[in-house]
Amino acid sequence: MCIIMRSFVTYAILTVFVLQGRGQDSTAYNDNHPTVHRIAVKDVIQTTSYTYIQAEENDALQWIAIPKMEATVGETYYFHGGMEMRDFKSKELDRTFDSILFLNGLINPEVVEGGKTVLNVSAQKTKTAEEKSGISIDPVEGGITIAELFSNKEKYANKIVRIKGKVTKFNSRIMGKNWIHLQDGTSSSGEFDLTATSADEVSIGDIVTIEGVITIDKDFGAGYYYNIIMENGRIVASTK
Numbered sequence: 001m002c003i004i005m006r007s008f009v010t011y012a013i014l015t016v017f018v019l020q021g022r023g024q025d026s027t028a029y030n031d032n033h034p035t036v037h038r039i040a041v042k043d044v045i046q047t048t049s050y051t052y053i054q055a056e057e058n059d060a061l062q063w064i065a066i067p068k069m070e071a072t073v074g075e076t077y078y079f080h081g082g083m084e085m086r087d088f089k090s091k092e093l094d095r096t097f098d099s100i101l102f103l104n105g106l107i108n109p110e111v112v113e114g115g116k117t118v119l120n121v122s123a124q125k126t127k128t129a130e131e132k133s134g135i136s137i138d139p140v141e142g143g144i145t146i147a148e149l150f151s152n153k154e155k156y157a158n159k160i161v162r163i164k165g166k167v168t169k170f171n172s173r174i175m176g177k178n179w180i181h182l183q184d185g186t187s188s189s190g191e192f193d194l195t196a197t198s199a200d201e202v203s204i205g206d207i208v209t210i211e212g213v214i215t216i217d218k219d220f221g222a223g224y225y226y227n228i229i230m231e232n233g234r235i236v237a238s239t240k
Helices: 002-027 109-113 146-151
Strands: 037-046 050-057 060-067 076-079 083-090 095-102 160-174 177-183 194-198 207-219 225-239
Touching: 037 060, 083 160, 146 160, 146 194, 160 225, 177 207, 194 207
Parallel strands: 060 095, 194 225
Antiparallel strands: 037 050, 037 076, 050 060, 083 095, 160 177, 160 207, 177 194, 207 225
8 A cells, every 4th residue: 555655646746747847848938038929930931031920929920020041830939029110011022011020030949948047149140041152352442351351340340441242132121221241252250241231222143332330249139239230331333
């Protein structure tokens, strides 16, 4: 009788432990990360530069947009922050979203459910794998290369520089800015793609000379963080 009783008690304790462990997988993140949202992917639309996800949270649906990544219906992700835009029209999709939340990335469930109590911005960044284009562009007179910029970022911080490169990506009207990605064929420590914000519009494939202020460690909020970025860029020359 004692053996049976001990076995029952042991089984009961193990059952409680397992149930508590399951509960921590799905709910403990609320305690450690009260500002983190947990979403389930209901629909995915892929475009050239962005992945649009219809996310479900607490039975409510919300469209979100992130730099292009692989996502599958049914997957679970986490995020925090974000910049909401209303009546946003995607030219590529020829579709207007009543409300869409722009993020710099999604947080892998392992980061949150793994028990970490601090989420740095880098945990949210799902950096797209920028492909290095096979080009070689000589720097414009009075300008510098992308390699020079990345290898001496402190030297150029808060200074106006001029760079000539090929437009590899262009996103318009995000947080009131146009976002231009440039490459010139040079690189430093694996960095070869420069992001610039501008009021000017360009097209992918254009060869442009852009001039703007270099900012380092720039945090726009909403998960948009850059080690180096050119701000208020002005296109001074452009060829197709």
